[in-house]
Amino acid sequence: MVRATVDDPVSDAPFQGGAGESGQWLVEALDPEQRQAVLAPVGPVCVLAGAGTGKTRAITHRIGHLVASGAVPSGQVLAVTFTTRAAGELRGRLRTLGADGVQARTFHAAALRQLGYFWPRIAGAALPRLVESKIALVGRAASRARLAPSRTELRDLTAEIEWAKATLLTPEQYPAAATAAGRETTHPPEVIARLYTAYEQAKREAGVLDFDDLLLLTAAVIEEHGWVAEELRSRYRHFVVDEYQDVNPLQQRLLDAWLGERDSICVVGDANQTIYSFTGASPRYLLDFPRRFPEAHVVRIVRDYRSTPQVVGLANRLVARVGTAGTRGTPGGSSAPGAQGTHGVAGAVLAAARHEPPRLVAQRPDGPAPTFTEFDSEPEEAAATARRIRALLGAGVPASEIAVLYRVNAQSEAYETAIAAAGIPYLVRGGERFFERPEVAEAVQLLRAAARSADTDRPVGLVAEVTEVFAALGWRGGDPPNGSGAQRERWENLAALVRLAEALVAADPGATLDHFVADLADRAVHQHIPTVEGVTLASLHAAKGLEWDAVFLVGLAEGTLPIIHAQTPAQIEEERRLLYVGVTRARERLALSWALARHEGGRRSRRPSRFLDGLAPRSASSAGRPAGGPAHPGVDGAGALRSRGRAAVRCRVCERPLVGQAARAGRCDGCPANIDQALFERLRAWRSARAREQSAPAFVVFTDATLMAIAEHRPTSVAELVGIPGIGQAKLDRYGEDVLALVDGREPSG
Ligand code: ATP
Ligand code: MG
Numbered sequence: 001m002v003r004a005t006v007d008d009p010v011s012d013a014p015f016q017g018g019a020g021e022s023g024q025w026l027v028e029a030l031d032p033e034q035r036q037a038v039l040a041p042v043g044p045v046c047v048l049a050g051a052g053t054g055k056t057r058a059i060t061h062r063i064g065h066l067v068a069s070g071a072v073p074s075g076q077v078l079a080v081t082f083t084t085r086a087a088g089e090l091r092g093r094l095r096t097l098g099a100d101g102v103q104a105r106t107f108h109a110a111a112l113r114q115l116g117y118f119w120p121r122i123a124g125a126a127l128p129r130l131v132e133s134k135i136a137l138v139g140r141a142a143s144r145a146r147l148a149p150s151r152t153e154l155r156d157l158t159a160e161i162e163w164a165k166a167t168l169l170t171p172e173q174y175p176a177a178a179t180a181a182g183r184e185t186t187h188p189p190e191v192i193a194r195l196y197t198a199y200e201q202a203k204r205e206a207g208v209l210d211f212d213d214l215l216l217l218t219a220a221v222i223e224e225h226g227w228v229a230e231e232l233r234s235r236y237r238h239f240v241v242d243e244y245q246d247v248n249p250l251q252q253r254l255l256d257a258w259l260g261e262r263d264s265i266c267v268v269g270d271a272n273q274t275i276y277s278f279t280g281a282s283p284r285y286l287l288d289f290p291r292r293f294p295e296a297h298v299v300r301i302v303r304d305y306r307s308t309p310q311v312v313g314l315a316n317r318l319v320a321r322v323g324t325a326g327t328r329g330t331p332g333g334s335s336a337p338g339a340q341g342t343h344g345v346a347g348a349v350l351a352a353a354r355h356e357p358p359r360l361v362a363q364r365p366d367g368p369a370p371t372f373t374e375f376d377s378e379p380e381e382a383a384a385t386a387r388r389i390r391a392l393l394g395a396g397v398p399a400s401e402i403a404v405l406y407r408v409n410a411q412s413e414a415y416e417t418a419i420a421a422a423g424i425p426y427l428v429r430g431g432e433r434f435f436e437r438p439e440v441a442e443a444v445q446l447l448r449a450a451a452r453s454a455d456t457d458r459p460v461g462l463v464a465e466v467t468e469v470f471a472a473l474g475w476r477g478g479d480p481p482n483g484s485g486a487q488r489e490r491w492e493n494l495a496a497l498v499r500l501a502e503a504l505v506a507a508d509p510g511a512t513l514d515h516f517v518a519d520l521a522d523r524a525v526h527q528h529i530p531t532v533e534g535v536t537l538a539s540l541h542a543a544k545g546l547e548w549d550a551v552f553l554v555g556l557a558e559g560t561l562p563i564i565h566a567q568t569p570a571q572i573e574e575e576r577r578l579l580y581v582g583v584t585r586a587r588e589r590l591a592l593s594w595a596l597a598r599h600e601g602g603r604r605s606r607r608p609s610r611f612l613d614g615l616a617p618r619s620a621s622s623a624g625r626p627a628g629g630p631a632h633p634g635v636d637g638a639g640a641l642r643s644r645g646r647a648a649v650r651c652r653v654c655e656r657p658l659v660g661q662a663a664r665a666g667r668c669d670g671c672p673a674n675i676d677q678a679l680f681e682r683l684r685a686w687r688s689a690r691a692r693e694q695s696a697p698a699f700v701v702f703t704d705a706t707l708m709a710i711a712e713h714r715p716t717s718v719a720e721l722v723g724i725p726g727i728g729q730a731k732l733d734r735y736g737e738d739v740l741a742l743v744d745g746r747e748p749s750g
């Protein structure tokens with residue numbers, strides 16, 4: 001039975017589920033470890049487990065079971081997570097388990113509701129307006145503080161103020177804390193502290209609050225007003241937090257305020273999926289939970305239900321390398337636990353990896369091997385991805401079961417263009433505001449009007465009523481219009497609403513238009529969008545907690561993943577965890593790809609992400625653009641792609657096969673030159689002497705580049721000498737012996 005959730009944060013939500021139901025079926029659908037989490041008595045519970053092990057499933061079943069068995073009234077449960085999408089996912093799953101009276105919200109949504117309720121009684125006025133984005137106010141504060149940051153600096157400064165607030169630092173405390181945490185900032189910490197003060201002042205003057213204030217104020221109100229604490233705590237008695245590895249100190253403070261001295265709290269998380277530590281989040285709360293609550297039931301799950309053994313194997317290999325990405329080319333480079341402002345994220349994750357069984361054990365049957373593909377340019381990568389998606393659709397994979405995931409939102413454009421050109425419907429996760437789309441808003445309005453009208457001539461059944469209303473908007477069921485333009489998008493959005501009505505009827509055959517309208521209103525409030533039939537384009541951050549049959553991880557090149565500004569070992573590790581999150585989103589098919597140049601015909605100077613070192617099959621890390629045969633292998637190709645079959649010249653630093661200029665130089669562009677400086681100096685001195693003898697300029701003997709290549713290669717034979725660019729037969733005859741002697745540390749006889 002689906003009903004709108006209760007709006008009043010302190011009144012009792014309707015009790016759903018029924019004390020008579022034992023909820024036994026909720027337990028039967030689980031494995032022994034998940035059952036432990038579900039059946040642990042009311043009190044502290046902590047589930048520490050890797051991706052796809054059913055953590056979210058375990059907590060929703062735990063709530064469902066507590067409610068169905070009558071142990072806990074649904075209205076007393078507050079489940080929190082971090083994104084509206086994840087909160088929607090939680091609500092959806094709870095609903096199907098008969099626990100729809102449970103509040104499942106983001107921290108912000110929960111705080112907004114509570115503060116909006118209590119504030120007028122505390123301050124005698126409505127809650128001040130919330131500013132959606134800080135950046136304009138920070139800009140104003142910056143000019144007041146006589147700073148003129150560039151756009152990117154302003155963005156970084158805003159992020160820094162956000163970090164300070166998320167970690168509960170005042171402007172006075174900021175400089176010392178930022179230094180201790182090794183924050184890399186555009187301005188000196190003292191200047192940022194001044195800006196932070198000016199920002200707070202600008203905000204006060206404008207009479208607005210930011211999102212961090214919302215959490216802080218809610219916590220403060222509970223801490224300072226006994227009656228607020230009492231009212232709230234009598235309302236919410238049981239707390240559940242999903243993705244707890246990404247909680248920040250500010251959110252933790254609010255959680256503590258909600259909890260008070262009680263201990264009915266269930267947290268689940270995976271330290272290897274910590275991807276927000278640079279905004280102040282820290283997995284230490286998750287990992288320290290058993291210390292904080294020594295009587296806690298701690299459950300560890302290793303069975304992975306989401307992905308095939310092939311995908312799980314790749315995820316395991318990736319996790320096994322945590323802490324080894326310090327410096328490119330130095331395997332095992334340090335990742336300095338506790339360094340660089342992560343609250344010891346790297347250390348915590350390493351510790352977790354030591355204590356937790358590090359490997360996931362796949363439960364699903366075998367599937368295709370993940371593919372690794374290198375492309376000449378980004379547009380080629382995007383076009384090939386679109387073609388592969390086409391092939392999948394042709395093979396019967398639904399569009400909503402396919403995702404393209406990237407590191408930064410700016411990457412989405414190339415894929416939107418390519419996918420639209422291929423006539424494939426898609427939706428961009430994160431950018432969408434489904435319920436604000438004109439056709440959706442109009443449809444909801446018409447449905448509301450139809451629900452109110454006393455028209456007795458309506459068709460029978462909710463779905464028929466909905467399709468009739470949509471007919472007034474020109475929508476017809478059946479096949480979608482061709483292409484992927486605006487018309488197709490409109491059709492798909494309305495079709496998604498029809499599917500919602502169908503799902504509602506499936507769950508509750510007696511559901512009426514009133515129920516549907518209430519459900520839509522609830523979804524709109526929570527931005528819980530229905531599944532639109534289209535390929536998902538999303539950033540790796542936005543993909544957390546979600547899953548698809550086929551996942552394309554694109555743009556896996558150095559500078560993009562890890563992102564160019566990730567410099568410290570801790571930052572690099574966070575980037576690796578992002579890839580781990582990406583890999584573990586795939587149920588069956590996983591395609592990893594990268595491009596060597598940004599534009600078609602551009603310089604192919606990029607390198608595959610360092611995280612793929614040792615993960616990609618050897619032949620795939622070659623210049624493995626598909627050659628011959630089918631131009632673009634499907635995601636279900638046999639793993640590595642064929643290389644072009646050229647005789648491979650390998651980089652002497654990283655051993656990657658080389659082509660073109662890089663092959664001539666014997667080293668990738670990006671690899672550090674390893675020049676023997678002393679030899680280089682000796683070669684230069686020798687060259688000057690020979691040039692003087694010939695009364696010729698030095699470069700006539702050898703150019704600097706050739707000398708550098710010699711000092712780098714240190715050739716020990718004639719064969720090696722001729723491999724060096726700039727040394728032909730004439731120079732070999734003339735100077736070969738001298739050079740070999742110099743390399744050998746002897747005096748040249750000439
Ligand atoms: P993430 O870390 O990515 O958030 P998770 O640990 O929360 O993952 P879930 O999303 O709960 O994992 O589960 C992953 C998938 O495995 C889901 O499709 C879920 O329905 C399925 N699943 C989980 N547990 C079981 C089980 N015991 N039997 C069958 N399927 C299961
Ligand atoms: Mg989950």
